[in-house]
Structures are given as structure tokens and as C-alpha cells.
Amino acid sequence: MRRFLTVFLFAAICSAGEEEEKRLKESADALKEIQSNSEKSIPQALFDKAVCVVVVPEVKKGGFVVAGQYGRGFASCRESDGSGWTAPVGMRLEGGSVGLQAGGAASDVVLLIMNAKGMERLLSSKFTIGGEASAAAGPVGRDAKAMTDASMSAEILSWSMSRGVFGGVSLNGSTLRDDKDADKGLYGHEVDRKNVLEGKVEAPPAAQGFIAELTKVSPSKSN
Secondary structure: OHHHHHHHHHHHHHHHHHHHHHHHHHHHHHHHHHOOOOOOOOOHHHHHHOOEEEEEEEEEEOOOOOOOEEEEEEEEEEOOOOEOEOOOEEEEEEOOOOOOOOOOOOEEEEEEEOOHHHHHHHHOOEEEEOOOEOEEEOOOOOOOOOOOHHHHHOOEEEEEEEOOEEEEOOOOOOEEEEOHHHHHHHHOOOOOHHHHHOOOOOOOHHHHHHHHHHHHHOOEOOO
């Protein structure tokens, strides 16, 4: 009986790790696709100023959030010297309404955390976008000329892509919260999320592709 339980638990851990690895690859692929078209992508100037990034692939309607959205993804922040990206932590996006839903298709969502205050929100267990944290739909294109006063002062900028259609999207009313199950699946144990996002925890092998894509998109932070 004890042997059976040991095998069962080992299989469950491996399965969870595989699930997170798959989602990390989906997150990296979403970033790659979004940034592949310089005319319709997240402006490079904004990406280079961001202190953290959240990528939530395959955000779906419904689920256990009634008449809302639900998705699981990952967050990573800049290393303390502004170069490179930290190991990721799991995030859950819930509620609200994600735009650019083409016929009910799932959407890939990217959020840029633009300042230290926004990062503080990210380190909390849960916060409401557009509530506790000021947020705006991000502009699209080669540069940030389309930025409005609201988006220039926002803590969080957000974009969504569905069936190849990409653009800024308002996530006001949605909540972002920690995903401890994802962290356990990825690291094999509980982690201190603050330590992870401050670059004090080594990234597991499964996260290397995601970090590499972030580094490719934005190698270092601009002032």
C-alpha cells in the first residue's frame, strides 16, 4: 500500500510538472507570435520600460468563473540590474471580460507591469485590475506614439490576441492572483514568490525557453 501511494504521488508530481512545462511553452510561443509583426505588436519602447511581464495563454470564457474569463499563465520580472529576466511564478487571470474574442475563441493575454507600484500589486496574493491597480489597453505598433494620458500613467498595460487578431484590451474588473499549484508543479515544492520575482531563485529547466523568449524580445530595461 505504501509503495502504491509513493508511486501515485510521484506520478502526480511528474504530471503537474509536465502541465506547467506545456503552459510555459505556450506562453513563449504566444510572445513570439505577438512580437513577430513589428507593425502590429507591443511597442518595443514599452516592453523595454516594463519591470515585469505576465503572459496568460489560452484565456477561455466560462469555466468556474460565471460569465467571465479564466486563464493560467506566468509572471517574470527584471533582474535587479535591469538585464535579463527572473524565474517565473504562476498567475491566474479570472473574471472580467477579455476583448478580441473571435467567435468564442480563446485569447492569449500579455500584461506589462510598468512601475514599482505595479510590481507590488503583482507580489500580493490577489488584486483587481482597474481597481487596486490602474490599468489601460496598450497601444499597438512600432512605437508608443498612440499612448494616451491614461495609458502613460497606468501601472499595467494589456493586450490580447485571438485567431491572429491582436490589439490593446481593457481587463478592468478582472483579477490576477497567485497560482501556488503551478509553482509547486514547476519547482516541486512551495516557493517564496517575492524571492522568485526578485531573482533570488534559480529558474528550473522547464522555464528556460520562456525566459529565453523574454530576453529575445527585450534583453535589458531602458530608463
